[in-house]
Amino acid sequence: MKSTLSPDRWRCTRNQNGWLWCIPAGLLLCLFAATARAQLTIEIIGGGADQIPITVLPLADEDNFQQRISQIVSADLARSGRFRLQEIGSVRPLPSEPSEVNYRYWKNRGSQTLVIGRVIQRPDGKVEVRFRMLDTAKEAQAVGYAYTIVMPQMRAIAHKISDIIYEKLTGEPGVFSTRIAYVARFPQRFELHVADADGVNSQFILAHNEPIISPAWSPDGTRIAYVSFEQRRSIIFVHNLVDGTRRVLAAYEGINSAPAWTPDGKRLAIALSKDGVSQIYMIDADGNGLTRLTNSNAIDTEPSFAPDGKYILFTSDRGGSPQIYRMSVSGNNIERMTFEGNYNVTPRYSPDGKSFAFIQRIQGRYSLALMDLTTRQTQILTDSPLDGSPAFAPNGRLILYASIVGGHGILAAVSSDGRIKQKITSSAQDVREPAWGPLAGNR
Amino acid sequence: MKQIFIAVCAALLVAGCSSKGTTTQGKAAIEQRSVADQNQQATADEAAKQARIQQEQEQLKQQVEEQKRRQEEEARKTAAAEAEKPVVKPLADTSMTGKALTDPASMLKDPASPLSKRSIYYDFDAYNIKEEFQHLVEAHGKFLLEHKDLKVRIEGNCDERGSREYNLALGQRRADSVKKAMTLLGVTPKQIQTVSFGAEKPKAPGHDEEAWAENRRSDIVYIGIDTQH
Numbered sequence: 063m064k065s066t067l068s069p070d071r072w073r074c075t076r077n078q079n080g081w082l083w084c085i086p087a088g089l090l091l092c093l094f095a096a097t098a099r100a101q102l103t104i105e106i107i108g109g110g111a112d113q114i115p116i117t118v119l120p121l122a123d124e125d126n127f128q129q130r131i132s133q134i135v136s137a138d139l140a141r142s143g144r145f146r147l148q149e150i151g152s153v154r155p156l157p158s159e160p161s162e163v164n165y166r167y168w169k170n171r172g173s174q175t176l177v178i179g180r181v182i183q184r185p186d187g188k189v190e191v192r193f194r195m196l197d198t199a200k201e202a203q204a205v206g207y208a209y210t211i212v213m214p215q216m217r218a219i220a221h222k223i224s225d226i227i228y229e230k231l232t233g234e235p236g237v238f239s240t241r242i243a244y245v246a247r248f249p250q251r252f253e254l255h256v257a258d259a260d261g262v263n264s265q266f267i268l269a270h271n272e273p274i275i276s277p278a279w280s281p282d283g284t285r286i287a288y289v290s291f292e293q294r295r296s297i298i299f300v301h302n303l304v305d306g307t308r309r310v311l312a313a314y315e316g317i318n319s320a321p322a323w324t325p326d327g328k329r330l331a332i333a334l335s336k337d338g339v340s341q342i343y344m345i346d347a348d349g350n351g352l353t354r355l356t357n358s359n360a361i362d363t364e365p366s367f368a369p370d371g372k373y374i375l376f377t378s379d380r381g382g383s384p385q386i387y388r389m390s391v392s393g394n395n396i397e398r399m400t401f402e403g404n405y406n407v408t409p410r411y412s413p414d415g416k417s418f419a420f421i422q423r424i425q426g427r428y429s430l431a432l433m434d435l436t437t438r439q440t441q442i443l444t445d446s447p448l449d450g451s452p453a454f455a456p457n458g459r460l461i462l463y464a465s466i467v468g469g470h471g472i473l474a475a476v477s478s479d480g481r482i483k484q485k486i487t488s489s490a491q492d493v494r495e496p497a498w499g500p501l502a503g504n505r
Numbered sequence: 506m507k508q509i510f511i512a513v514c515a516a517l518l519v520a521g522c523s524s525k526g527t528t529t530q531g532k533a534a535i536e537q538r539s540v541a542d543q544n545q546q547a548t549a550d551e552a553a554k555q556a557r558i559q560q561e562q563e564q565l566k567q568q569v570e571e572q573k574r575r576q577e578e579e580a581r582k583t584a585a586a587e588a589e590k591p592v593v594k595p596l597a598d599t600s601m602t603g604k605a606l607t608d609p610a611s612m613l614k615d616p617a618s619p620l621s622k623r624s625i626y627y628d629f630d631a632y633n634i635k636e637e638f639q640h641l642v643e644a645h646g647k648f649l650l651e652h653k654d655l656k657v658r659i660e661g662n663c664d665e666r667g668s669r670e671y672n673l674a675l676g677q678r679r680a681d682s683v684k685k686a687m688t689l690l691g692v693t694p695k696q697i698q699t700v701s702f703g704a705e706k707p708k709a710p711g712h713d714e715e716a717w718a719e720n721r722r723s724d725i726v727y728i729g730i731d732t733q734h
Contacts, residue, residue: 317674
């Protein structure tokens with residue numbers, strides 16, 4: 063295993079899911095226990111209006127396998143808040159092919175959409191998964207696929223089916239096959255985790271007794287940039303998830319922080335204080351080509367790229383209090399975006415570039431807010447005392463963020479219309495610093 | 506005969522007076538002597554009396570002298586003890602102050618010295634050194650001026666509220682403001698490192714104003730004294 067940074071001090075392991083873990087050799091302890099105890103549990107708190115009714119029937123013979131696809135699909139769809147999962151009723155045998163479906167029966171039960179299928183164990187050890195989504199009004203198939211997979215891909219194929227159903231019925235891409243990154247804190251230990259979007263398969267890619275903050279996914283989902291304090295000061299690393307190697311991106315004097323990838327994944331905007339107060343710079347993904355972008359005598363940090371790469375939102379206290387500003391990628395045309403209150407921070411462009419999430423202090427509370435870039439109207443989405451680190455799902459529907467409940471850091475998610483809320487807890491002391499990876503198609 | 510009787514009586518009287526509680530043995534002895542030679546007896550008695558008085562006086566004198574000697578001894582001892590104290594104390598003190606004069610580590614740890622205080626506290630979202638901490642910063646600045654071989658690391662910290670990245674930048678500003686105040690006093694910039702831990706290494710673990718106030722802080726850390734590196 064080669065590593066670009068002090069290979070002797072880092073140990074890399076490939077687990078059964080193909081993930082690579084790299085951790086300092088001296089800190090290789092409780093590897094499996096640690097990953098198990100950090101699994102996330104997602105609890106849906108609110109529900110959206112106008113939910114789409116859907117009936118997901120158990121796939122024939124899926125009981126023969128450890129992972130039941132219909133259960134994973136149902137959980138995915140329910141968690142999105144956009145579907146109303148209907149009871150499967152008492153009719154037996156359940157249909158698994160369109161020819162077996164009594165459309166009138168399902169229509170009478172109020173099921174507009176029916177999901178059926180079959181899981182087949184093949185003699186060569188592979189598994190064939192067939193699924194169809196049927197429109198009971200049209201009495202026709204809306205979409206249907208057959209996949210041949212190996213056993214460990216069972217969950218992944220279930221998420222893919224969820225994505226297809228979601229997109230077919232909402233017109234937007236599903237995010238069930240995406241991954242998230244977050245930081246779990248245990249006593250004397252910080253772990254940077256990567257998990258499936260449903261919180262399952264959480265594995266750490268870095269563990270250390272010093273803090274880790276600001277994970278940022280590259281647009282192709284193969285790398286994560288983050289800030290690690292492992293050398294007792296902030297240093298930016300770029301960690302390759304494919305081969306488990308990592309390299310120092312920026313270790314200048316002072317702070318090295320707030321990495322944000324350009325939409326093409328070739329460069330990053332970062333915040334450095336090497337020339338005095340924190341300013342925003344651009345740097346190539348390989349650590350070369352450092353150029354300064356902002357020139358103020360105030361704190362400039364937290365850059366976020368517009369999806370078209372033309373603008374950067376950032377936080378600055380140049381006006382006397384931290385506020386959100388926008389500039390062109392050349393560093394010109396600086397415009398102040400927030401005016402309400404004296405603490406507006408952590409801007410994050412929505413994936414469509416039409417709005418941005420940020421944290422606004424209102425009456426002593428640090429709430430997640432959303433500003434529409436066209437109307438400049440702000441909507442407050444949360445009312446807990448200490449929310450932070452917003453991260454859009456790549457379809458823009460949900461915003462993952464960090465919150466504090468009962469003195470412990472948790473992750474939570476809210477739909478961008480504020481209607482659906484999720485609470486994501488972990489057995490770790492704290493979970494924080496969420497970052498949502500790109501759509502699978504980008505990988 | 507009458508003279509003898511008187512002499513005996515006088516002798517008895519003197520004996521009775523001079524030696525209280527004279528035993529019958531003593532009486533017998535006197536009687537024996539009185540039989541032997543009355544005049545001689547009287548003279549001997551007188552001499553014995555004188556001797557006894559002299560002896561008693563001698564003893565008294567000795568006692569007085571002994572007492573005086575003891576008192577003198579006591580006084581001398583006390584004086585010696587008094588004299589010893591300043592010897593003992595300065596020795597102990599010397600060993601401490603002697604170190605304090607030459608060993609910066611001891612000076613920094615002396616609770617009476619402002620140097621023993623190493624933390625500067627801030628208001629929320631502020632990095633200016635408040636008036637109450639300027640004396641502390643000046644004391645350390647002067648100390649660094651006097652000890653050019655010493656190096657410090659100013660560690661800037663913030664409370665947990667707000668943005669982690671903004672707090673990281675704010676913590677750096679807090680540390681840098683202390684460094685600037687010290688360099689304005691003439692301290693060589695090379696003697697001062699700065700680092701920001703933002704909100705990532707809270708000293709107080711709570712989520713209330715008390716904990717937040719404690720965590721909005723710059724610490725002056727003497728390298729090689731407070732920490733190895």
